[in-house]
Amino acid sequence: MNAFRQAGHSVGRLTPGPRGTVADVPGVRVGHTTIIRGEGNGAVRTGITSVLPPGDLYAEPLPAGAFVLHGHGKAVGLWQLLHLGELETPILLTNTLAVPRCADALITWTLARYPAAKSVNPVVLECNDARLSAIETRPVSEADALAALDGAGEVVVEGCVGAGTGTVTFGFKSGIGTASRAVGSSIVGALALPNMGRREDFRPPPGLHVSSTAGPLGESEDKGSLVVVLATDAPLLPEQLARLARRAALGAARTGAPATTGSGDFFVAFSTGWRIPRGQDRNPVEFIADRSPAMDNLYRAAAEATEEAIYSALLAATPLVGRDGLCLPTLT
Amino acid sequence: MNAFRQAGHSVGRLTPGPRGTVADVPGVRVGHTTIIRGEGNGAVRTGITSVLPPGDLYAEPLPAGAFVLHGHGKAVGLWQLLHLGELETPILLTNTLAVPRCADALITWTLARYPAAKSVNPVVLECNDARLSAIETRPVSEADALAALDGAGEVVVEGCVGAGTGTVTFGFKSGIGTASRAVGSSIVGALALPNMGRREDFRPPPGLHVSSTAGPLGESEDKGSLVVVLATDAPLLPEQLARLARRAALGAARTGAPATTGSGDFFVAFSTGWRIPRGQDRNPVEFIADRSPAMDNLYRAAAEATEEAIYSALLAATPLVGRDGLCLPTLT
Amino acid sequence: MNAFRQAGHSVGRLTPGPRGTVADVPGVRVGHTTIIRGEGNGAVRTGITSVLPPGDLYAEPLPAGAFVLHGHGKAVGLWQLLHLGELETPILLTNTLAVPRCADALITWTLARYPAAKSVNPVVLECNDARLSAIETRPVSEADALAALDGAGEVVVEGCVGAGTGTVTFGFKSGIGTASRAVGSSIVGALALPNMGRREDFRPPPGLHVSSTAGPLGESEDKGSLVVVLATDAPLLPEQLARLARRAALGAARTGAPATTGSGDFFVAFSTGWRIPRGQDRNPVEFIADRSPAMDNLYRAAAEATEEAIYSALLAATPLVGRDGLCLPTLT
C-alpha cells in the first residue's frame, strides 16, 4: 500500500486496487534514478523516474491521451501522442533542464531494441527542483536515464526518489506518490510528481490537521508544477483517455493545486487494454461506451487516484538537506 | 452577502468583495425569470437567469474567454467568443431545451437596440432540470427571456430562481449561487448554476457535516451539468480570461464536481477592465502581465469564487415540490 | 454528377463516386427550403439546407468530429459533438440569424420521434446572406426548417437553393455545391456552403480562366464564411473524423478561401460505417488504422471533395436579383 494508506488515511469513495499503486495495472513498472551529490550552493538533489507500460511498446503502441491544464512546462512527445493517440516509448519524469537528455536517452533505448526505427517519439515530463538542487549544473546524464528504465519493477517506491528527489509541495518536502482505484474489474492507477502551491493553498485530506500559515519559501512557492501519469487496463479510445487525464486535474484541485501562471500541469493517460500494432490496416477494439455508468466511475477513479497520489507524495517524503542547506519540513 | 457567508461559513484564503456577489464587479447586473406552473407529471419548474455586463455591449464588446471541461452540453456562442475573444451580448442561462429560444431572444434584444446589426452572437448556457420539471413541454418563451434581461439589477438573488429553479446538486435541491473575491483593487465574481453529482461525491465546506450516504435519485444524479460565469474588472486579454475560466473548474472540483460523461461543464469569463470598440484599427490595452504575482491571485480568486458560489447555491436553496411530487432535501 | 463535372472540369487525382455528390455515401439525404420573397430593401433570399444521415439517429447516434478553422460564426451543437464524438440529429444549414429557430426545429423534430427525450443536441451551421437578403427581418420559421428535413432525398440539388440562396463567393453568386471521392470501397462526400472571399482571392480550377480584378462588392467580400459537411462510410473513430474535417479546410484553401477575421469556417464530418447505440456498455468497432495508407487517401479525399464542392457551388449558381436590386455575376 502507498504511504497514504499505510498512515491510515483514506479519501474518496472508490476502493483502491490490491497494492494501491499504479502497478496495480498489470504489467506497469516504475523505476528511479536518484542523484544526491554535494552540499551548499552546488548541491544536486534530482533524478529520473520511469513508467514502463507492458509489452512491445514500439511495435505495438498503446492508446494514449493527455491534458494540459496549464502549459508552463517543457513536456515533450505530447503532440504526436495526441494526434496519433499512441504511446510508443516509456515515459520519463525528470527536472526541467534535463528533459532533452532524457528524450535523447529514450531514442537510444528504442534504437537499441529497434535498430531500423527512423522515428521515435519520446515522452518526457518534468518539474523544476531548482529550490533544492543546482539545476543549472545539469547533472543528469543519458546513463542516469537508461538506469531508471533498466531498474523499473512492480514495486513502486514513493518519496524523495527519482524525479521527486528535490520537489516541494505546499511548502513541504514532497516526492513521488502513487495510488489506484478499482472500477469493476478494471484498475485506474496514478503516479504523481507534485511540486506546487503555497502552504496556504493546501487542502489536507480528511483527518489530517495542518497549519495554513505561510510556507517557508514565500512567493517562490508559486513557481511549481504538477505532473501525473495515469494507467488503466480498461479498453478506452485515445480521446477517452484524454478525458480521463482531464479528471486527474480535478483530483489535483482537491488537494489545493493552484495552477499558477508558472505551473506546467501535464496529465498523461494510457491504456493497456488493447494495442495499436504497426502494419495493420484495420484495428478492432471493443471500447467502453461513453454513456455507460462504468465510464463515470473511471472518471471518478482518475480524480481520486490522483488526489491520493499527491497526498501520498507528501506523506512519503523524508527530510532532506538541499541546496544552501535548505531543509523543508515534512508533513509527518 | 451571499447565502454561504450569511450562514457563517468561509472557504479559501482570499477576501470576498463588498457584497460577496458577481455584482461586486462594477456595472454587472443579474436578473431572473422564474417559471413555476402546474403539478404532477406536467409540473414546470424552470426559468432563465441573465448576466448583463456594463456598457454598450454590441458597439463596444468586452474581452472574454471560456473553458469547456466536458462538453456534453448545448451552450451556444462560445466559438465566436473564443476566436474573436469578445462578448457582444448579455449571457443567458436556462434549461437544455430552451437554449434556442433564449438565443433567439438575444437576437431580438440586440436588433431592438441596433437595428442595422446583420450579425449577432448570442451566448446561452444551460443545465437540464428534467428531474423536477416537464422540460419536454418547452415552457420557456421569448418573452420570458426578455423579462430576465429587463429585470436585471445589482442585487443578485440566489436559490431556486431563474435557471436554478429546478436544479439538483449532490442529491440536494440547489439553485443559483454567487460569490466574489478581491485581489488588490480588482474583483473576480462568479455566478454558478450547479446541477451535478451524487450525494457521495459531495465535499462539503469546512465545518458543514453532511451524510455521504446515497442520494435520493441514485444513478440519475450522474446526469447533471455545471455552468459558471466569471466577471472581473482586472484588465485581462481574452486568452488570459480563458485561463481564468479554467481555474473555475478547479474550484468546482473542490466541491466534489465529478464531470461525468453526461455533464456539460462550461465556464465563461469576461473582463470589464477594457473594451474592444468596433471600427477601431488599433486597440490599446495595459494588461496584467502573466508572470506577475497578481495573476496567480486572480487565478486563485476564480477558483475560490466558483467553489463558494456552488456552496452558496446549495445553502440558498429552499424546498420545492417538483414533477410528480418529487421534493428533494435541502442542505439546511 | 455535380455541376462542376457536368461542365467538364476535374480537379485532384482521386476518382469521384458514382453520382459525384455527398449522397454517394449510402443513405445520406439532402433537402432544401428556398425562401425568395419581395423586392427592394426588404427582399428575402435565404433558406435552409438539411443533411440527413441514415438510420435511427437519436437511438443510435453516428460517430462524428469537427474542425473550426476560424470561429467567427454561430454554429451550434459542436461542443457535444466533439466531447461525445456523436451526431444525434440531422444537420441544418441556414442564415446567421436563423440558427436558433432551426435548432428549435430540430428539437421539435426529435421530440416528435422520441417523446421521452429529455436532451437533444441540434447541429446547425450558418453563413451570412445579408448582402442579398433582408436578414434582419428574420424570415425563417420552424415550419421552413421542418420542410427542409421532410423533403430530403438522394438527389442533391446544387446552386441557389436552401442555405445557398443568398450567398456570394469570390464576388460571384454562389450556392450549395457537392462532390465525392472513392477510396477503395469507401466514399467521402462533401456538401459545401461557401460565402467567402474577394474576387482577387479566387484560385479557379485548372482550365477555367477568370479575371482577378476587384470584385463588385469591394471590402464587403471579406465578410463571409464557409461551412462544409463531410460524410463517409469508412469506419472511423470520432477523433479521426475530426482530423478528416481538418483536411476539408485544406481543400477550401486551394480554391482561395482566405479565412478572414470575420469568417466562420466550420467543418463537420460523420461516419455511417458504424453506430454508437445508447444503452450499450461496450461498443465494438474495427476502425481504419491511422498508419494505414488508406487513411492518407481518405484525408486526400476530404480535401479534394471539398475543393470540388466549392467550385461546383460557383458553377451551379444562377443569376438572382437580391436586396436593393443587387445582381452578382455568375461564373458561367
Place this chain on the structure above:
Amino acid sequence: MNAFRQAGHSVGRLTPGPRGTVADVPGVRVGHTTIIRGEGNGAVRTGITSVLPPGDLYAEPLPAGAFVLHGHGKAVGLWQLLHLGELETPILLTNTLAVPRCADALITWTLARYPAAKSVNPVVLECNDARLSAIETRPVSEADALAALDGAGEVVVEGCVGAGTGTVTFGFKSGIGTASRAVGSSIVGALALPNMGRREDFRPPPGLHVSSTAGPLGESEDKGSLVVVLATDAPLLPEQLARLARRAALGAARTGAPATTGSGDFFVAFSTGWRIPRGQDRNPVEFIADRSPAMDNLYRAAAEATEEAIYSALLAATPLVGRDGLCLPTLT
C-alpha cells in the same frame, strides 16, 4: 530575392518585402549548419537551421503563437509558447532524432547568456530526412547546433542547407525556402522546411508545368512533414499570432500539401512589434484590432508567404547524392 522570384515567378496578390525573405522583418536572422558526410548506406545529409528574433530574447520575450495542423512530429517548446504566449529562445529546425540535442544546445546557449536562469523553454521543430540521410546514426551534435546559432545573419540562404539538406517534397529534392509580404508598413515573413507529399499531390505555381506522374519514391512520399516559422513586425497578441499560424497551413495547402497521417505539420509565429519583459506587473500594447481590414491582409500575407516559401524551397534545391546513392530530381 528568393529563388522563386529570381526565377521570374509570382503567386498571390500581395507585394513581397524588399528582400523577399523572412529577414525583411527587421532584426530577424537565419543561420545554417549543413552536415554532409560519407556515402552509401551511412551517408549523412542533414543539418540545423536557426531563426533568431531580434533583441534580448530571454529577458524580454516576444509574443508568439502556433498551430499544429497534424501532430505526428517531435516539436518541443510549443506548450509553454502557447500557454504563456511567449518565445524566449531562438528557434532551431533539424532532423527528427536530433531534436533533443538541439533543445539541449538551446539551454546551453541561454545559460551562457543568463547564468541565473533556472528554466529555459527551447523551441525546436523537425522534419525526417531518413530517405537521404542515415538518421539513425544521430550525427548532429551540440556544437553543430551552436554553430547554426552563431552563424546567423540577415542573408537567408535557401536550398539544400541546414535542416533542408536532406528533405524531399512532392518527389523532388527540396530544401529551405523563404518569402515575405508587405501589408501597409508591416511585414510578414515565412521560412519553410517542406518534406512532404507525393508527386501527384503537387500543385505547381502558375506558369510552371510539371508532370504529375508518380514520384520516384512511391508510397514513401507519404511519410513527410512540414514546418514553417512566421515572423512579423505587426503588433499582434499571442492569440492573433496563433491565428496567423493557422493561415500558413492554408498557404501550404495551395501547393498541394496533403497533411498525411505521418505528417508533423507545425506552424510557429512570433511578432517583433512589442515585447513582454520579465518583472513587469502591467504590459502595455496597442494591438491591431481583429475586426480591422489590416488583419485580413496579415492573414492573407501569412498564407501567401508560406505558399511562396514552399515553392522557393523547391526551386532553390540543387542535385544531391544521398544515402545509398539516391539522387532525386530537382524542379529546375
